[in-house]
Amino acid sequence: MKKKVGITACSALLVLAAALGGCSSKPADTSTQPNPQSKTEAQAPAKNELTLGVNGDPHSWDPIDTFLLDWSTVATSVFEGLVERTTDLKIQPGLAESWEFKDDKTLQFKLRQGVTFHNGEPFNAEAVKFTFDRLLGEEGKKGPQQANYASIDRVEVVNEFTVNMILKEKDPVLLTKLAGYGGVIVPPKYYKEKGDEYFNTHPVGTGPFKMDSYEKDNKVVLVKNENYWKQGQPKLEKV
Known part of the structure; x- marks a missing residue:
């Protein structure tokens, strides 16, 4: 099993902001006259959005296609798993x-x-079963994630909001793996209607941010999920 590193986009932004703040230095003031333009700019309200750079493009936002940190930095704010990690x-x-x-x-x-x-599709037990049927099936064989979940035999629906995960063998780190990457939940109806190729570039999850636009090897824009289940989150409007 390869070691995975999960990091939310919001956490990455906080670390970046702290690093930039710690490394900055105040330039010497050689002017004897006030600068009205600078004062006006300083008083202008900041936009409720952040921009940051990432090292590369994962080239697919499908969670079973990659284990790259560049995917995780962005997509763990789009997708969510059954469990999650605190900071x-x-x-x-x-x-x-x-x-x-x-x-x-x-x-x-x-x-x-x-x-x-x-996309408005409900999250339920069928979505969980679909996610793991796909991960453990033929589609999952094409990516690097399936091997990390080899201890799972199948997922069974008990009722609309209860599932049983049937294991082949004990797996002491299974819950940790379910907190990210291949274990995040995808929408069955959307995936079936749009297909794999479209899903790779237009991902849909339940997370605090929605992917608004994506330009390969250039930029990705995330916008606030107004219907996010965690009350009061996210704080940002756009990343």
């Missing part, structure tokens, strides 16, 4: 409100209700 890397509930091992090989998740994908 100190502890596992906490995500799209699943709770989970428990019913026995050594049955991991049951109680899913969060009232969550929708960016």
Whole structure:
């Protein structure tokens, strides 16, 4: 198994902002006259958006196609998993409100209700099953993520908001892996209607930001998900 590094776009931005703030130095003031233009600019309200640079383009935003950090920096604000990491890397509930091992090989998740994908499609047990059927099936074989979830035999729907993950064997780091990358949940109807090639460049998830536009090897624009299930988030309008 390859070691994965997950980092949310918002966390990356905070780190970048802190680094820039720490490295900046105040230039010497050699002017004896006030600068009215500078004063006006300083008083102008800042836009509620941030711009940052990333090292490269993953060339596919499909979560089962890559393990690159450049994907994670952006796409972990578009997609979400059943569980997620806090800023100190502890596992906490995500799209699943709770989970428990019913026995050594049955991991049951109680899913969060009232969550929708960016296209308005409902998040439910069928979406979870579709995600893992795809990841563990023929489509998943084309990417690097399937091997990380080899301990999962299948996902069974118990009811609309409960799923059982049936394991082939014990996996002590399974919950950690489910917090990102290949384990994030995708919308079944949208994927089936649009197809794989379209999904690679027009991803849809449940995360705090929606992908508004994408220009390969140039830029990607994320905008606030107004219907995000975490009340009061995100704070930014655009990244």
